[in-house]
Amino acid sequence: MAQPCVCVTGSTQGIGFAIAEAFAQQGARLVINSHLPNTEAVERLSALTECHFVQADLSTAKGAEMLIEAAHAKLGRLDTLVNNAGTFLDVPFDDLTEAIFDRTFDLNVKAYVFASQAFVRKVAPDQQGASILCVGSTNSVMAERHSVVYDASKGAVLMLVRSLAVSLAGRGIRVNGIGPGIIETPLTKRGLDVPGVRKSLNAQIPFGRIGQPDDVGGAAVFLASPAAGYITGQMLFVDGGILAIQKTWEPPV
Numbered sequence: 001m002a003q004p005c006v007c008v009t010g011s012t013q014g015i016g017f018a019i020a021e022a023f024a025q026q027g028a029r030l031v032i033n034s035h036l037p038n039t040e041a042v043e044r045l046s047a048l049t050e051c052h053f054v055q056a057d058l059s060t061a062k063g064a065e066m067l068i069e070a071a072h073a074k075l076g077r078l079d080t081l082v083n084n085a086g087t088f089l090d091v092p093f094d095d096l097t098e099a100i101f102d103r104t105f106d107l108n109v110k111a112y113v114f115a116s117q118a119f120v121r122k123v124a125p126d127q128q129g130a131s132i133l134c135v136g137s138t139n140s141v142m143a144e145r146h147s148v149v150y151d152a153s154k155g156a157v158l159m160l161v162r163s164l165a166v167s168l169a170g171r172g173i174r175v176n177g178i179g180p181g182i183i184e185t186p187l188t189k190r191g192l193d194v195p196g197v198r199k200s201l202n203a204q205i206p207f208g209r210i211g212q213p214d215d216v217g218g219a220a221v222f223l224a225s226p227a228a229g230y231i232t233g234q235m236l237f238v239d240g241g242i243l244a245i246q247k248t249w250e251p252p253v
Contacts, residue, residue, distance in 0.1 A: 003049075004028040004129075004224070005078050007071040009058055009115060010085025012041040014185035015135065015213045019082055022217025023224075024048040031071035033058070033085065058085050058111035059103065068118035079127075080224040081119040083112040084135040088187055090147045101149050108153035112160060116175075123173060131174040131224050134161050138181045138239050158235055165233030174232040176223045181239025183211040206241030215240075 006023045010016040011032040020032050021044075029050045032041060035057040045051040052074045056067040072078050086108040089100045116132050123130045139151045140158040161177040168175055182201055184192060192198055192210065202209055219238050222228055237243055 002077075004080060005075040006080045006082065006224070007031040007033070007068065007075075007078055007119075008082040008084055009033045009067065009111065011082075012036075012038040012053075014187060015180060015183060015216050016082075016084040017041055018213030018215075018217040019084060019135075019220045020045055020051075021048070022214075022221045023080075024051065026221055028080075029075050031067075031074055033067055033071075035059075035085075058115065059106035061110065061114040064111050064115040065118040068115055068122060072122045077124075077127075078119060078122050079129060080131050080133065081115060082133045082135070082220060082224075083115055085111055086135065086153075088147075088150050090150045092146050093148050096149065104149045104153050105156075108150070109156045109160065112157065116164060120168065120171070120173060123171070128172070129226060129229070130172065131176070132164065132168075133220055133223055134175070134177045136161070136177045136179045136235055138179055138237060138243055140177075140179055140235060142243060161235055162233045169232060174228070176228070176231060176233070177235035178216060178219050178223065179235045179237040179239065180216050181205070181211055181237065181242045183213060183216065185213060204242070204245065205239075206245055209240065211238065211240055 006028045008016055008020040011020045012034040020030055024030055024045050030045060031052045031054055033054050033056055037055055042051055042053045054067050054070045057063040087104060089104055112134055134157050136157040137154040140154040143151050161175055165175040216238050219236050
């Protein structure tokens with residue numbers, strides 16, 4: 001059986017790297033991506049599998065399309081696209097600017113749409129098992145204070161997963177999402193380091209701890225695998241149980 005060929009966007013650190021590493025551990029051939037140069041992530045993953053790096057800013061449709069073109073050229077085939085690149089820039093609602101709105105939606109939604117479109121164009125008519133994964137969030141379904149734009153963008157990801165799944169089912173392309181809960185990454189570290197926040201969250205998460213990027217990787221591998229061959233249009237939440245219980249980021253007074 002041929003090694004799966006996987007492209008993971010925004011994958012030199014955090015959740016994206018963990019997803020790429022999980023695929024690498026299963027023998028997939030990889031293309032990883034960032035808008036900044038990176039050698040460390042490529043070296044680490046290359047110790048496990050064939051891995052290429054493509055620098056591209058996915059906040060434009062052209063950048064997203066260029067990444068897929070380059071990934072396909074390097075691997076010769078693409079079986080799975082993992083749309084992971086994103087950002088969190090929210091501020092109190094009164095301080096929200098058009099620039100923050102545009103940057104958030106450009107990376108969290110537009111990049112997913114046009115990378116997916118470019119990927120679909122590369123799927124051969126007789127290709128089996130092609131799939132798209134989109135990284136959403138528990139914020140896809142639950143709001144958080146001062147996260148108006150981020151929450152809206154992740155809600156859009158949930159509907160993108162469902163709509164693409166319906167649109168692409170006839171072509172045999174599955175589309176699913178992964179909804180991480182509170183995961184410690186470079187993007188979330190600042191908020192988690194606020195005094196009292198970690199203790200408060202650990203007390204509220206049913207599993208008793210903040211998630212780590214490695215907690216997410218296995219879910220991505222499963223959803224892209226033949227074992228999930230009849231699953232499409234779903235968002236798999238990886239959250240330690242937080243959607244089953246009320247939570248707050250504010251530390252106790």
